[in-house]
Amino acid sequence: MEILYTPFLLLFIIVSLLFxxxxxxxxxxxxxxxKKWWRSIEDCFHVYQFFKVPEFNESMQENQLYHKVSIYLSSLASMEDSDYTNLFAGKKSNDIILHLDPNQVIDDYFLGARVSWINDDKSDTTCCRTLVLKVRRADKRRILRPYLQHIHITSDEVEQKKKGLKLYINIGSHEQNRRWRSVPFNHPSTFDTIVMDSDLKNKLKSDLESFLKTKQYYHRLGRAWKRSYLLYGPSGTGKSSFVAAMANFIGYDVYGIDLSRVLDDSDLKTLLLQTTSKSVILIEDLDRFLMDKSTGVSLSGVLNFMDGILNACCAEERIMVFTMNGKDHVDPAILRPGRIDVHIHFPLCDFAAFKTLANSYLGVKDHKLFPQVEEIFLTGASLSPAEIGELMLANRNSPSRALKSVITALQTDGDGRGSLNIRRQWTDNSSRKSTEDSGEHSGVFSKEGVHAMKDFRKLYGLLRFKSNKTSESFDMTPDRKDGQSYGS
Ligand SMILES: Nc1ncnc2c1ncn2[C@@H]1O[C@H](COP(=O)(O)OP(=O)(O)OP(=O)(O)O)[C@@H](O)[C@H]1O
Ligand SMILES: [Mg+2]
Structure with missing residues (x-):
């Protein structure tokens, strides 16, 4: 018996020790x-080269590269991992700027190589401040030039971000010379406020980050440095908010193209040519415009527009975003790889998303009504995050009342559209949308400026959400089970 128990006992002890x-x-x-110890061993097996970036040159003039590197380093997430970091207040009230303490080291990764920056501040006087770049000799030839270019680009972007973003909309064709009108872009949406599967959110953030870092890579492949995203899903699921979060994240201006104001295909091309680099070019509700034969823009016009980004004049740093309610009825030519690089599905709420909303809107992590809500979700009922958010917002002083109103809405499935009743078909949605919109356009508010304001609101979710739903298959959204983590 003892012999039998011994291996089990041994295994148990090993597992416990490992644990x-x-x-x-x-x-x-x-x-x-x-990790530190391992790194110092690793360092013994590599030869390093050091590049100094002093703050001043020999004639005591400011070295612009030092300024750019400092800005770049403060934008790195690894700055927070350094043992000592200085915190300063920024220009905006809630801005905190990070600065490396003297003799601190931070790591950065570029094209698969690890580099380190050392703040070589030997004295307290400002004249001797130097930042030192440490690169493996084996990586130097491959990464040094592109890395320094990347620092230039990123620091420019950070500075641009500080200046404030702009939202451009295309204005009527009668003002031929000025096709875009801009307003400050102050949309509060960020990746933290978007309710979305957290894995997917992280994937998308790193997709954007790696896009920004890969200019040289794209050039080496002979490809234009651009990326296209398709956001699709029912109304009120956060597509427009996500575009705003994207723009805020990468610090790009947004050009929202209203296809109803575009005369024809060549007009569309002119608009594209007049956009600037480092911008998000957005076309909302593309599916609706493709169905709507009354618009002057043809399918081939749209395809050329999507490819037009390849023209030498606008080959740099563009992100194109298209939103749709559903992509089933869309010509596959529009969706082919190269025209659309990333497809992102925005689903209706499930229980996990509901809990994230309850936490952000009501500050409630758990509640006795949650099991009841979960049960209703399990029957297949659902609402959009916008619908649930509105109910919670209206009853934010009483979480119980807010949850009860969500339960009632889920039971009747909003306005009777959901799986508890017969879901409307996609075509109903699109015809309803066009009716609503034609009402808007032919109404009293026909002046250019009023249209423009309406479009700003529509673009960024300030207008009452429209009710249309469809259930879609998805590409970048992982399969979700209730309880899976949601980032808010
Ligand atoms: N996933 C989400 N996370 C956080 N808030 C959301 C989300 N979805 C919707 N909302 C809230 O609902 C409002 C409307 O969302 P938004 O305009 O982004 O939806 P949409 O998908 O663009 O809708 P539509 O197809 O009608 O344009 C936003 O102001 C936002 O506050
Ligand atoms: Mg929208």
């Missing part, structure tokens, strides 16, 4: 110490 070791490593600073 304890894991807890010890992760709950204490040991993992950090181990």
């Amino acid at each position: 304890l070791l894991r807890v010890l490593l992760f709950k204490t600073g040991l993992i950090y110490i181990t």
Whole structure:
């Protein structure tokens, strides 16, 4: 018997020890110490080269590269990992600027290589401040030039971001010379406020970040440096808010093209030619415009527009975003890889998304009514985040009342559209949308300026959300089960 128990006992002891070791490593600073130790061993096997970036040149003039590198380093997430970091207030009230403390080191990764920056501040006087770049000799030839270019680009972007973003809309064709009108873009939406599967959100953030870093890579492949996203899903699921979050994240201006104000295909091309680099070019509700034969823009006009980004004049730093309610009825030519690089599905709420909304709108992490809400979601009922958000906002002083109103709405499925009743077909939605819109356009508010304001609101979700739903298959959205993490 004893012999039988011994292997099990041994196994149990090993597993327990491993578990304890894991807890010890992760709950204490040991993992950090181990990593540091491992890195110093690794360093012994590589030859490094050092590049100094002093703050002033020999004639005591400011070195612009030092300024750019400082801006770049403060934008790095790894800055927060350094042992000592200085915190300063920025120009805006809630801005915090990070600065590396003297003799601190931070790591950065570029094209698969690790580089380090050392703040070589030998004295307290400002005249001797130098930033030192440490690169492996083996990586130097491959990455040094593109890395310095990347620093230039990123620091310019950060500075541009500080200046404030702009939202451009295309104005009527009668003002031939001025096709775009701009307003300050102050949309509060960020990736933190968007309710979305957190894995997907992180994937999209790193997709954007890696796009910004890969100019040289795109050029080496002979491809224009651009990326196209398709956001599709029912109304009120956060597509427009996501575009605003994207623009805020990368610090790009937004050009929202209203196809109803575009005369014809060549007019569309002119608009594209008049956009600037580092911008998000947005066409909302593309599916509706493709169905709507009354518009002057043809399918081939749209295809040329999507490819037009390849023209030498506008080959740089563009992100194109198209939103749709559904892509089933859209010509596959529009959706082919190269024209659309990333498809992102925006679904109606499930229980996990509902919980994230309850937390952000009501500050409620758990509630006795949650099981009832979950049960209703399990029957297949659902509402859009916009619909649930509105109900919570209206009853924000009483979480119980807010949850009860969500339950009632889910039971009747909003205005009787959902799976508890017969879901409307996509065509109903599009015809309803066009009716609503034609009402808007032919109404009293026909002046250019009023249209423009309406469009700003429509673009960014300030108008009452329209009710149309459809269930879609998805590409970039992972399969979700209730309880899966949602980032808010
Ligand atoms: N996923 C979400 N996360 C956070 N808020 C959301 C989300 N979806 C919708 N909302 C809220 O609902 C409002 C409307 O959302 P938004 O305009 O982004 O939806 P949409 O998908 O663009 O709708 P439409 O297809 O009708 O244009 C926003 O102001 C936002 O506050
Ligand atoms: Mg929208």
